[in-house]
Amino acid sequence: MKKKHPASVLRKISVFLDMMMVERGAAANTLESYERDLSAFAGFMVTRKRNPEDADATHIRAYIKSLSETGLAASTIARQISAIRQFFRFLFSDNIRTDDPTSTISSPRLGRTLPKYLSEDEVERLLDTARDHQGGEGLRLVALLEILYATGLRVTELVGMPLGALSRDERFLLVRGKGGKERMVPLSEPAQDAVADYMAVREDYLPKKHTTNGAHLKMFPSHGKDGFLTRARFGQMLKKLAMEAGIDHRRVSPHVLRHSFASHLLAHGVDLRALQQMLGHSDISTTQIYTHVLDEGLKALVNETHPLAQ
Numbered sequence: 001m002k003k004k005h006p007a008s009v010l011r012k013i014s015v016f017l018d019m020m021m022v023e024r025g026a027a028a029n030t031l032e033s034y035e036r037d038l039s040a041f042a043g044f045m046v047t048r049k050r051n052p053e054d055a056d057a058t059h060i061r062a063y064i065k066s067l068s069e070t071g072l073a074a075s076t077i078a079r080q081i082s083a084i085r086q087f088f089r090f091l092f093s094d095n096i097r098t099d100d101p102t103s104t105i106s107s108p109r110l111g112r113t114l115p116k117y118l119s120e121d122e123v124e125r126l127l128d129t130a131r132d133h134q135g136g137e138g139l140r141l142v143a144l145l146e147i148l149y150a151t152g153l154r155v156t157e158l159v160g161m162p163l164g165a166l167s168r169d170e171r172f173l174l175v176r177g178k179g180g181k182e183r184m185v186p187l188s189e190p191a192q193d194a195v196a197d198y199m200a201v202r203e204d205y206l207p208k209k210h211t212t213n214g215a216h217l218k219m220f221p222s223h224g225k226d227g228f229l230t231r232a233r234f235g236q237m238l239k240k241l242a243m244e245a246g247i248d249h250r251r252v253s254p255h256v257l258r259h260s261f262a263s264h265l266l267a268h269g270v271d272l273r274a275l276q277q278m279l280g281h282s283d284i285s286t287t288q289i290y291t292h293v294l295d296e297g298l299k300a301l302v303n304e305t306h307p308l309a310q
Contacts, residue, residue, distance in 0.1 A: 010039070010042060012051075012052070012053040012091065012096065013035070013038045013039070013042065013052065013087065016034075016038075016086075016087050016090045016091075017031055017034060017035060019090060020034065020086075024179060025178075025179045025180030025181075026179070027156060027178060029156060033079070033083070034083045034086075034087075037079065037080045037083040037084070038052065038083055038084065038087055040080070041055075041063055041080070041083075041084055044059075044062075044063045044066065045059065045063075052087075053087075053091055053096065053097070055088075055101060056101045057101045057102070057104055057105060059101075060084060060101055060102060060105055061105065063084075064077065064081065064105070067080060074108040077107075077108055078107045078108055081102075081105065081107045081108075082107070084102060085102040085105065088100050088101055088102045089102070115259035115262075115263070115289060115290065116251065116256055116259060117256060117259040117260040117262075117263045117264075118247070118251065118252070118256060118257070118260045120264055122245075122247055123149055123257070123260055123264075125245045125246070125247065126145060126238075126241055126242065126245050126247070126252070127142070127145055127146070127149070128245075129241055129244050129245040130142045130145050130241060135201075136201035136204050136205070139194075139197050139198045139200075139201050140198050140201070140202075140205070140220070141237060141241065142194045142197070142198070143191075143194040143195050143197070143198035144158065144220070144229075144234065144237075145194075145241075145257075146188070146190050146191040146194040146195070147173070147187070147191050147194070147195065148254065148257045148258070148261070149191075149257055149260065149261055150186075150187050150188040150190070150191035150261075151173060151175075151185040151186075151187065151191075151261070151278065152185075152257075152258045152261035152262055152265075152278055152279050153173075153175060153185070153258065154177065154178075154254075154255075154258065154280070155231045155234060155235070155254035155255065155258075156231055157175050157176070157177060157280075158220075158234070158254070159220055159228065159229045159230060159231050159234055160218070160228070161173070161175070161218065161219040161220065162217055162218060162219065163217050163218065163219050164217070165219065166195065166219070170187070170192050170195060170196065171186060171187055171192060172184050172185065172186055172187060173185050173187060175280065177280035178280065178282075179282075181280065181282075183277060183278070183280050185278050202219075202221070205220070205221045205222055205223065206221045207221060207222070207223060207227045208223060231254065234254060235253055235254060238252050238253060238254060238257075239252060239253075258279075259290075262275055262279060262287070262290045263290055265278075266290050266291065272284065272287055272288065272291070275287055275290070
C-alpha cells in the first residue's frame with residue numbers, strides 16, 4: 001500500500017512534477033516514476049524529521065546506502081538517484097535553494113547491456129502466426145505488429161497513437177515522442193496494407209459507452225475501461241502470440257520488437273543518422289548501441305564459421 005505523506009511534505013515535489021509535464025513534456029509513465037521515487041525519498045526524510053527539499057548531501061548518501069542494503073539492482077538505484085538529482089537541480093534553478101546537494105553524488109557504475117532482439121525469421125513467425133488469427137482480432141493484431149516492426153515505435157507511441165497520425169496517402173505516420181517532439185516515419189507496404197485492412201473493422205472496437213478521454217480519436221480504441229488499447233494489454237497479446245509461434249515468450253515484448261527493427265535495419269545497411277531520426281533518439285550515442293549488437297553478431301559468426309576458430 002502506498003504510504004501517505006502530509007501535503008506539506010510533497011508540495012515541492014508536486015511543483016517539480018508540474019514543471020516536468022508543462023515545460024519538458026514528460027510522459028505520464030515518466031511522471032509516475034518520478035513521483036514514486038521522490039515519494040520514497042520523502043518518506044526517508046520524514047523519518048529524519050526533515051522535508052525532502054531540505055536534504056543535504058549527507059542525507060542523500062544515507063538514502064542511497066539504505067537502497068543498496070535492500071539489494072536493489074544498480075540500475076534501479078541509478079534511476080532513483082537521477083530523479084533526486086533532477087528534483088534538486090529544479091530547486092536550485094528556481095532559486096528555491098542556493099545550492100545543489102547532488103552535485104557531489106555519484107551514480108553506481110552500470111555495465112552496458114546490449115539490446116535483446118529477435119531474428120528476422122522469428123519476427124516473420126510472429127507475423128505469420130498473427131495472420132492465422134481470424135476476424136477483427138487478427139486484423140488488429142497484424143496491424144499492430146506490422147506498424148511496430150515497420151517503424152520501431154515505442155509502445156506508448158503505438159497504443160496512444162491518434163487517428164490523425166496517419167497521413168492522407170497512408171504512407172507515413174506523424175509520431176509525437178518524448179518531450180512532445182514530432183517525427184515522420186514511413187510505413188512499409190505490408191504495414192500500409194495491414195492498416196487499411198484494420199481500418200475496415202476499427203469501429204468494432206470503439207467503446208460502447210461515451211468516454212471523456214478521446215478514446216474515439218485513437219487509432220486503437222478498445223472496449224476496456226481505458227477506452228483504448230493499453231501497453232500492458234498489448235504486451236500480454238504479444239506474449240500469447242509468441243507462445244503460439246513457438247518462441248520463448250520471455251524473449252518477446254514491444255520493446256524487443258523495437259530493438260529488432262533497429263538491429264535489422266542496421267544489418268541491412270541503413271545509415272545511423274536515419275535510424276536515429278526514425279527511433280526518435282535525441283542523442284546519436286543512444287542509437288550507437290545497436291552497432292555493438294552488430295559487432296557481437298559478427299564475432300559470433302566468425303567464431304562459428306572461421307576455420308581458425310574451430
